[in-house]
Amino acid sequence: MQVRFWGTRGSLPVAAKAATVRDKVATALVAADGRRFADEAEARVYLETELDFAAAHTYGGATSCVEIDVGEGAFIVCDMGSGLREFGLDSLGRCAGGHTREWHFFLSHLHWDHIMGFPFFVPAFVPGSKIVIHAGHADAETALRRQQEEISFPVPFDWLKADIEFRTLVPGQDYAIGAVTVSLIEQHHSHLSYGYRFRDAAAKVAVYSTDSEHKIDRMEGEADVVAFFGGADLVVCDTMYSLADSVSMKEDWGHSSNIVAVDLCHEAAAKRLALFHHEPTYSDADIERMHRESIRYEELTRGAAPLEVLCAYDGLVVEI
Amino acid sequence: MSGGTLNWRIDEREGARIAAPAGRVDESTATAFTERLIGEAGAARTMLVLDLSGIAYMSSRGLRALTLAQREATRSGSTIVLARPNETMREILAISRYDMIFKVADTIEDALAG
Numbered sequence: 001m002q003v004r005f006w007g008t009r010g011s012l013p014v015a016a017k018a019a020t021v022r023d024k025v026a027t028a029l030v031a032a033d034g035r036r037f038a039d040e041a042e043a044r045v046y047l048e049t050e051l052d053f054a055a056a057h058t059y060g061g062a063t064s065c066v067e068i069d070v071g072e073g074a075f076i077v078c079d080m081g082s083g084l085r086e087f088g089l090d091s092l093g094r095c096a097g098g099h100t101r102e103w104h105f106f107l108s109h110l111h112w113d114h115i116m117g118f119p120f121f122v123p124a125f126v127p128g129s130k131i132v133i134h135a136g137h138a139d140a141e142t143a144l145r146r147q148q149e150e151i152s153f154p155v156p157f158d159w160l161k162a163d164i165e166f167r168t169l170v171p172g173q174d175y176a177i178g179a180v181t182v183s184l185i186e187q188h189h190s191h192l193s194y195g196y197r198f199r200d201a202a203a204k205v206a207v208y209s210t211d212s213e214h215k216i217d218r219m220e221g222e223a224d225v226v227a228f229f230g231g232a233d234l235v236v237c238d239t240m241y242s243l244a245d246s247v248s249m250k251e252d253w254g255h256s257s258n259i260v261a262v263d264l265c266h267e268a269a270a271k272r273l274a275l276f277h278h279e280p281t282y283s284d285a286d287i288e289r290m291h292r293e294s295i296r297y298e299e300l301t302r303g304a305a306p307l308e309v310l311c312a313y314d315g316l317v318v319e320i
Numbered sequence: 321m322s323g324g325t326l327n328w329r330i331d332e333r334e335g336a337r338i339a340a341p342a343g344r345v346d347e348s349t350a351t352a353f354t355e356r357l358i359g360e361a362g363a364a365r366t367m368l369v370l371d372l373s374g375i376a377y378m379s380s381r382g383l384r385a386l387t388l389a390q391r392e393a394t395r396s397g398s399t400i401v402l403a404r405p406n407e408t409m410r411e412i413l414a415i416s417r418y419d420m421i422f423k424v425a426d427t428i429e430d431a432l433a434g
Contacts, residue, residue, distance in 0.1 A: 216384045219350070243380055244417035247387045259416050260380045267347055293415040300408055301379055303346075 001204040001320040002069040003234055003274075007062030007083020008312040010211075010240045010255070010277035011113050014061035020283075027055045053313075054284035060314025062086070063113040064210055064277060066236060070200040073179035074102035074130075078196060078208040078236075083314060084117025092123055101128055104178055107135040108210050109193035110143035118144055119153050129162035134169050134177070136184055136194035141166045169194075185228045187212035189254040197228060204320045205231065207270075210238040210277045213254045214264070216247050222264065229268035233320045236312065237261040239275040239294070258294040265307050266298075272308040274318065287311060325352045327374075330360070334432050337364040342374030345382030354385035361389040364398040369431045373404035383416050390422070403431040 007013075031051060037043040047056040063081030070076070075091055077084070095101050103123060108114055123129045133140060148157040169175060171194070175182045180198045187193040187209065195209035207229055214222055229235050240255040258275055265273045275294060278287050291311035298307050310318065326343040339360045345353050361368050370386070372378075390400050403425045405413060413419040425431035 216387055219354075219381055219384060242417035243383055244421045247384060248421055257380070257416070259383075259412075263347075263380045297412065297415045300377060300411060301346075 001071075001198075001200050001202070001206060001233075002067075003206050003236070003318040003320065004067040004069060004087075005065075005083075005274075005276075005312045005314060005316040005318075006067060006087040007065035007079075007081040007117070008059060008276055008278060008314055008316075009061045009063050009081075009280055010238075011063070012280045013063050013082045013113075013116075014280045016058050016061070016284075020058075024055060024058075027051070031055070052288060053311075054288035057313070058284050059278060059287045059311070061280075062314050063116065064108070065117060066208060066276075068180065068198050068206055068208075070179045074100055074104050074132075076104050076106070076178065076180060076198070078106050079108055079114045079210070080105060080116070080118040080121065081113050082117050082120075085120040085122075088117075088121040088123050092126070095123075101126075102130040102178075103132070105131070105133045106182065106184075106196045106208070107133065107137065107140055108187075108195070108208070109189060109191060110135070110137055110140060111191070111211070112147075114211070115143060115147060119148055119155065124160045124162045124164065127161040131162045131164045133164065133166050134175075134182075135166070136169055136171065136186065136192065138168045140168070183228075185209075185224065188215055188218075189213060193254070195225075195228060197232070204233050206320060207232045207235045209235065211254055212238050212256055213246070213252070214256050214260050216251070225264055226267045229264055229270050232265075232268065232270040234272045234274060234318055235261075235265050235268070235270045236274045236276045237265070238277045239290070240277050240279050258290055259297050262294060262298050262301065262307065262309065266301065266303060269305065270307060271305075272310060272318070274310045274312045274316075276312045278312075325349060326356075328356060328360075329371075333428075335365060336367040336369055336432055338369045338371055338428060340371035340374055344376045345378040345385075347379065347381065350379065350381035350385065353382055354388060357385050357389040358392045361393040361398070361400060362396050364393060364396070364400075366398050367432075367434075368393060368398060368400045369403050369425075369428060370400060371403050371428060372409050373406065375409055376406070377408045378412060380416070383412070383418055386418065386422065401425055401431040401434075403428050
């Protein structure tokens, strides 16, 4: 199983400004301290191995879109954030190479940042494409049609040429969909959200749990979340806020923190955690700091087996 | 998630209630810690000083219990001050940013001074 991150930012797409790139280049030049590089490949090795991630890269700014690739069957995609546009084009390239023209979506919920990519999803415009949209919400079709009404978008939903089907899933059941078994869990978020657990034929498990607030006055209920995460090879988790923010000014905004995510994964004996749904006001340095602090918190609170803490970025591929 | 308990030492000084639990606040002790801490917050007349010197470490459940207790304290007209955290707890308070929503004192005397 491979998990590919096409969009990792929360709430609103963001983009690096000219000054951001300039400052990264300046940092790299100063750190090189006059060293010469034979070619760009050698320079890339320097950037990859000697500079911090945030100095030489960006976490990206596309909103939630994560592909679960089990190497066979239809495409499997979690959420339709702005990262979906790039995935759509990439997947068409793979179709040209022989991949089946079928896409299965799993929607965490229907807020803008999680569906805004669909009007720009090119396979939906192509005759012969088969698209199945799975959601815990019965009103998923209403949400997708509404965002393409004339007041918001020039191309109506009915003009799309793909064969598009909506399926409402129920928590607590296992669904055999394509080459994976899928189950879902209801999460606390405005208008609800759903987390998904994917298991492939090799019994590898990836969990996608975003836009999920773990309420301070319902901590006993987290046993269900721990069971849902149980033994997962990778948990993609909403870590938008600090714990202090999530229980004070931003309480009831529907999101979680890095340290609650670590605790849940520890309790669930998950193997890897991917920090996800990054706060849009965070710079690359802010996200990297949050990643380092999360790794340190995992070390401080580790009980038995270590939990590897990754930080998702647009373009990250995790092999499970 | 429940079942474990911590040893608590309770003291009163200068009108403040000083509570000193000892042990680890993790999944096995968090429920009992939360219930006891909320009780202590309700019992404090003006201030509850939570002496953390005996706490080895605290997971997010324990931290969230601090917030629930602070709400109880606010309802009863008092406040909570954290005192004497060890280095691990200092790091956890910083990583969680709880050091920005709670006063953290180096000594009991500093906590009582307000």
